[in-house]
Amino acid sequence: MPEDKAFYDNSELLSGYLAHRARPDNPNDTLERPLFLELAGDLTNLDILDLGCGNAAFGKEALLQGARSYTGIEVSQSMVDLARQMLADTSGQVRHESIETWRAQTEQVDLVSSRLALHYVENLESVFQEIYEVLCPGGRVIISVEHPVITSNFESLAEGRRTTWLVNNYFKPGARVHQWLGNQVTKYHHTLEEYFNLVADAGLELKHVRESRPKKSYFLSEEEYERRLRIPLFLLIAACKPR
Numbered sequence: 598m599p600e601d602k603a604f605y606d607n608s609e610l611l612s613g614y615l616a617h618r619a620r621p622d623n624p625n626d627t628l629e630r631p632l633f634l635e636l637a638g639d640l641t642n643l644d645i646l647d648l649g650c651g652n653a654a655f656g657k658e659a660l661l662q663g664a665r666s667y668t669g670i671e672v673s674q675s676m677v678d679l680a681r682q683m684l685a686d687t688s689g690q691v692r693h694e695s696i697e698t699w700r701a702q703t704e705q706v707d708l709v710s711s712r713l714a715l716h717y718v719e720n721l722e723s724v725f726q727e728i729y730e731v732l733c734p735g736g737r738v739i740i741s742v743e744h745p746v747i748t749s750n751f752e753s754l755a756e757g758r759r760t761t762w763l764v765n766n767y768f769k770p771g772a773r774v775h776q777w778l779g780n781q782v783t784k785y786h787h788t789l790e791e792y793f794n795l796v797a798d799a800g801l802e803l804k805h806v807r808e809s810r811p812k813k814s815y816f817l818s819e820e821e822y823e824r825r826l827r828i829p830l831f832l833l834i835a836a837c838k839p840r
């Protein structure tokens with residue numbers, strides 16, 4: 598497994614990430630999760646494939662809601678271990694492999710999810726082609742990524758809790774190396790039009806776009822809600838394979 602991809606295997610980064618996810622008003626729970634679940638809708642009887650599944654909390658939730666099957670793809674061994682613990686008393690499966698090497702199998706699925714993982718992948722064309730292949734006709738893909746205005750430039754992250762955000766080098770796609778939770782992490786910037794073209798070029802039909810507009814009811818802190826009104830943190834795209 599390429600080490601630079603499996604950076605969540607760094608125990609310091611992993612514990613920082615888990616602490617970050619447990620924080621009140623963390624952006625995953627206040628912004629990404631409600632919108633993702635709204636786009637996903639009823640999960641009953643769905644076969645689900647989750648690219649970059651992390652600890653597979655979504656898998657457990659989906660199976661409890663009546664999903665027929667759940668398979669997670671995950672590059673970090675530490676995350677795979679957490680995911681297998683999470684899914685221990687369920688039928689859910691996790692495969693230790695990268696999104697880049699994952700290939701569609703003969704079994705097709707109803708839903709491909711990828712939550713906050715594709716901005717770690719440089720070349721997305723083949724990933725979207727594989728997503729098309731693995732979907733049954735009428736099947737859906739829902740992705741969330743860090744918003745392109747965020748991935749364009751991470752300089753303002755150096756100030757800690759950001760109050761200003763610098764958008765820069767927007768039309769220069771590619772690697773963005775930055776310090777996150779005390780470690781060096783590489784993300785890949787893709788522009789908004791690139792994401793839309795990836796969907797269209799793969800033969801998928803665009804259904805919904807969300808820019809993680811905050812909803813007050815999900816926040817404990819008024820100040821944090823106001824801060825999240827300033828810039829879109831995440832981009833969510835839902836598309837489907839034509840019947």
Ligand SMILES: C[S@@+](CC[C@H](N)C(=O)[O-])C[C@H]1O[C@@H](n2cnc3c(N)ncnc32)[C@H](O)[C@@H]1O
Pocket residue numbers: 602603604605648649650651652653654670671672673676694695696697711712713714717718
């Ligand atoms: C921010 S976490 C999100 C985890 C989960 N999807 C969630 O929303 O809770 C990103 C996950 O993607 C995984 N990941 C990053 N790059 C990957 C790649 N190239 N292939 C497979 N997994 C990857 C990371 O190891 C990590 O578990």
